[in-house]
Amino acid sequence: MNKFLIPISILAVIGGLLIGSYLFSPKAPQPNIYVDPPGGDFTLKSDKGPVSLSDYEGKVVLLYFGYTYCPDVCPTALAQISSAFKVLTEDELAGVQGIFISIDPERDTTKKLATYAPFFHPKIIGVTGDKDNLAEIAKRYNVRYKKAEGATAADYLVDHTSFIFVLDKKGKISTFLPHAVPVDMAVETIRRLLAE
Amino acid sequence: MKIKYLVLSVLLSLSLSACDRVAPEPSSQVVSIEDAYIRAMPSGQKVTALFMVMHNSSDIDRQFVSASSVASDKVELHEHKFVDGMMKMGQVKAIDLPKKSTAVLKPGGYHVMLIGLKKDLKVGEKVPVSFFFADGTMLDVQVPVSNKYLK
Numbered sequence: 001m002n003k004f005l006i007p008i009s010i011l012a013v014i015g016g017l018l019i020g021s022y023l024f025s026p027k028a029p030q031p032n033i034y035v036d037p038p039g040g041d042f043t044l045k046s047d048k049g050p051v052s053l054s055d056y057e058g059k060v061v062l063l064y065f066g067y068t069y070c071p072d073v074c075p076t077a078l079a080q081i082s083s084a085f086k087v088l089t090e091d092e093l094a095g096v097q098g099i100f101i102s103i104d105p106e107r108d109t110t111k112k113l114a115t116y117a118p119f120f121h122p123k124i125i126g127v128t129g130d131k132d133n134l135a136e137i138a139k140r141y142n143v144r145y146k147k148a149e150g151a152t153a154a155d156y157l158v159d160h161t162s163f164i165f166v167l168d169k170k171g172k173i174s175t176f177l178p179h180a181v182p183v184d185m186a187v188e189t190i191r192r193l194l195a196e
Numbered sequence: 197m198k199i200k201y202l203v204l205s206v207l208l209s210l211s212l213s214a215c216d217r218v219a220p221e222p223s224s225q226v227v228s229i230e231d232a233y234i235r236a237m238p239s240g241q242k243v244t245a246l247f248m249v250m251h252n253s254s255d256i257d258r259q260f261v262s263a264s265s266v267a268s269d270k271v272e273l274h275e276h277k278f279v280d281g282m283m284k285m286g287q288v289k290a291i292d293l294p295k296k297s298t299a300v301l302k303p304g305g306y307h308v309m310l311i312g313l314k315k316d317l318k319v320g321e322k323v324p325v326s327f328f329f330a331d332g333t334m335l336d337v338q339v340p341v342s343n344k345y346l347k
Binding site: 076144 | 237238242284285304
């Protein structure tokens with residue numbers, strides 16, 4: 001028997017163990033990286049003509065995607081935005097804007113949105129656009145929506161993600177608020193961004 | 197003679213045994229509805245939601261199965277589910293009212309959806325709504341239109 005056989009086999013085993021322990025050891029867990037959606041400027045239609053997010057540069061913008069055939073969640077979100085606006089002083093109010101984007105252009109015309117949005121607060125403007133434009137904007141804001149047909153006399157309902165986006169004065173997404181956000185939390189967020 | 201007594205006593209015992217098989221009280225009498233309101237909406241809106249607190253004071257489970265109102269073409273019961281990150285609304289066949297319990301229909305949860313509003317509802321207006329239970333009984337309530345949620 002080769003006299004090197006035993007030392008070599010021992011080395012091989014040790015080597016194997018070392019390599020194996022490196023390969024099979026549990027890797028340090030990767031931090032759960034949530035990537036903020038890019039957001040960004042957009043141009044949609046309103047009753048008074050085209051509206052771009054950049055029109056409100058310098059203002060704190062509260063943005064919500066929904067549809068008017070939504071009886072609960074959307075009115076709740078708009079009511080919270082409205083209640084927050086009502087707490088602000090006149091000067092503060094001059095520095096904010098609310099935008100309601102309807103992801104249901106089939107039923108929500110710009111004319112309809114012109115009565116819908118201001119009902120909640122005059123500083124909320126209702127806009128919409130064609131399907132492709134809306135889809136592209138929604139993608140940048142991580143907003144998902146899906147038509148849910150059938151099983152209701154309300155024609156169809158639309159499932160949708162439901163966050164109020166708060167954009168800073170530069171039009172960049174600063175934070176998300178849940179649609180049923182407590183009013184003082186919304187006001188605090190707005191004031192913080194107004195002070196920037 | 198004996199047969200007559202026999203028949204009488206059989207009839208008597210039958211009627212006595214029927215005594216503890218009393219029909220349960222109708223749901224409409226043991227379910228109470230409180231704080232009902234219909235959300236005021238912008239002019240031209242075709243749908244809105246009705247919220248309320250339903251209390252079943254009886255010892256039997258009940259079910260709220262449907263509603264109707266002259267104010268809208270149709271009325272449905274809906275609930276919200278958070279599915280796949282999206283708020284999803286769906287019609288339900290009934291809302292359970294377990295014995296001696298309270299069901300709260302509030303924003304984000306269950307609601308009664310009025311579909312196809314026949315005209316704009318004014319704040320403060322009282323809208324007649326009929327609520328139906330699984331046992332076929334019905335409760336009529338004058339529900340006020342409220343914009344409290346905007347305050």
